[in-house]
Every structure is written in structure tokens, then in C-alpha cells.
Amino acid sequence: MALLLVAAAVLAGGISLAVSRIFATRRYVMPLFAGLWLALSVGLVGFYAEYLRTLKVAEFRPDVYVENSFFRSLHNAPAEFQFFAHAVAVRDCKLYAWSYREMAFYEVPETVTLDDPAYEWPEGCRSRTGFGRVAGSLTPSSASPTPPDGGREGGAD
Structure with missing residues (x-):
């Protein structure tokens, strides 16, 4: 799970820096990074949690x-x-x-x-x-x- 959060942070950081270079300003790098990191980490963790739940349901056999x-x-x-x-x-x-x-x-x-x-x-x-x-x-x-x-x-x- 921690790897997903780190991956989301790295991805959000890369996107934020790329956008700041495109628009030639660093003014919005931190807010953009924070927003992207939040969205990416919740998304990645959510999909991973649903995947794990699917495996557990198959084991549980309800x-x-x-x-x-x-x-x-x-x-x-x-x-x-x-x-x-x-x-x-x-x-x-x-x-x-x-x-x-x-x-x-x-x-x-x-x-x-x-x-x-x-x-x-x-x-x-x-x-x-x-x-x-x-x-x-x-x-x-x-x-x-x-x-x-x-x-x-x-x-x-």
C-alpha cells in the first residue's frame, strides 16, 4: 500500500513539474502537486483495495x-x-x-x-x-x- 502512495507522489510530482515548465511558472506547482497526489493516491488505493476484496471474496465463497x-x-x-x-x-x-x-x-x-x-x-x-x-x-x-x-x-x- 505504501508503494502505491509513493508511486502516486512521484507521478503527481512529475506531472506538476512538467506543467510548470510548459506554462513557465512555478507558482501553481505545489497546489497542483497536492491535488494530483490526493486524486492519484485515493484512486490507486481504491482500485487496489477492490482487487484485494475480489480475491478475498473468491476465497470466502459466499x-x-x-x-x-x-x-x-x-x-x-x-x-x-x-x-x-x-x-x-x-x-x-x-x-x-x-x-x-x-x-x-x-x-x-x-x-x-x-x-x-x-x-x-x-x-x-x-x-x-x-x-x-x-x-x-x-x-x-x-x-x-x-x-x-x-x-x-x-x-x-
Whole structure:
């Protein structure tokens, strides 16, 4: 992973210097370098993480597998009691979620439901699908979803 960040820095530095020579000014070299390095490092690490996840899924051999891209995971940061599932798998009627930190699946407790009404459980398994705010997120059953009026009595203001 560190090599990808170094490669992104070298590539961003080369592009920044080339652009500064083309426009004959060094005024924008550092901001250009910072922006390019950020974009390149996130892109390279994202594609590499998805590649590693693909390998781990093949090893894990789930009965059912639903994934979201690395970039969608970055976009859907945790909110309140919910967290966005990077990937969800069912094997032997047990729900598993993907962790980029551990680069592995972990078993989701029975008290947590998958908030995706379109998700179909394998035949013979008890469905653990709920109706939360964000499709693809996981919600503890102890947390009640916010009603459409935002929880305000008497509806919207």
C-alpha cells in the first residue's frame, strides 16, 4: 500500500513539474502537486483495495454477495446509528460484512439488519432485511429509523 502512495507522489510530482515548465511558472506547482497526489493516491488505493476484496471474496465463497464500490463507501460516511456496508455476504444463513480495515469479512450480530428492501435472502434462510434510510447500510435493531417527517411531531414545519 505504501508503494502505491509513493508511486502516486512521484507521478503527481512529475506531472506538476512538467506543467510548470510548459506554462513557465512555478507558482501553481505545489497546489497542483497536492491535488494530483490526493486524486492519484485515493484512486490507486481504491482500485487496489477492490482487487484485494475480489480475491478475498473468491476465497470466502459466499452463497450470496452484494458489493458497493470503494468510492461509494467513501461517499457514504457513517451517520448516527447506521453504517454503510462496503460489501455484504451470506454464507450458511449467516450475515457477514466487509471491513477494509481488516481486509476480511466479519460476522454481523443477529441484532443488526441490512437496510436494503431489494436484497433477497437465500432460500431457507431467515430474512434480516429492514427498511432504513440508506440502502446498503446496516442498522442495529435497537435503533428505530427516523420517520419521514424527521421525527417532528405534527409533520414538517
